[in-house]
Amino acid sequence: MSADPNCIFCKIVAGQIPSNKAYEDDEILAFHDINPWAPVHILLIPKLHVVSMADVGPEHAGVLGRMMVLAPQLMRALGVTGGFRQVINTGADGGQEVMHLHLHTFGGPRPWKRG
Numbered sequence: 505m506s507a508d509p510n511c512i513f514c515k516i517v518a519g520q521i522p523s524n525k526a527y528e529d530d531e532i533l534a535f536h537d538i539n540p541w542a543p544v545h546i547l548l549i550p551k552l553h554v555v556s557m558a559d560v561g562p563e564h565a566g567v568l569g570r571m572m573v574l575a576p577q578l579m580r581a582l583g584v585t586g587g588f589r590q591v592i593n594t595g596a597d598g599g600q601e602v603m604h605l606h607l608h609t610f611g612g613p614r615p616w617k618r619g
């Protein structure tokens with residue numbers, strides 16, 4: 505599925521819901537989490553609607569790899585020097601609330617609100 509009209513993150517990709525963007529290219533959007541757990545908390549998403557890691561196949565290897573490579577670049581650009589943490593919640597038992605695959609990346613000096 506390329507976009508789900510009921511998906512919050514697809515609406516952010518389409519510009520129908522505003523976001524504080526950290527990065528954008530043809531396939532990937534990174535934006536600041538609306539309820540940050542750490543001084544820097546961004547979400548990296550494929551622009552294509554992929555529900556979760558449970559729905560990933562070989563065709564997603566490229567974009568997922570690029571998201572992983574992008575995250576440290578964005579942390580550096582956002583001034584994170586002391587390390588960062590990456591989390592992908594998958595499905596109900598994995599604590600996933602927004603059903604569009606996203607890579608949380610947290611950084612900045614501790615203490616953090618969560619994580």
Ligand code: 5GP
Binds near residue numbers: 535536540592
């Ligand atoms: P999950 O629990 O699904 O892994 O994380 C979803 C994340 O999306 C949460 O950290 C939540 O704060 C964030 N989020 C939910 N809705 C919005 C939104 O409309 N804009 C932004 N920037 N973040 C959102």
Ligand code: ZN
Binds near residue numbers: 552553
């Ligand atoms: Zn979506």
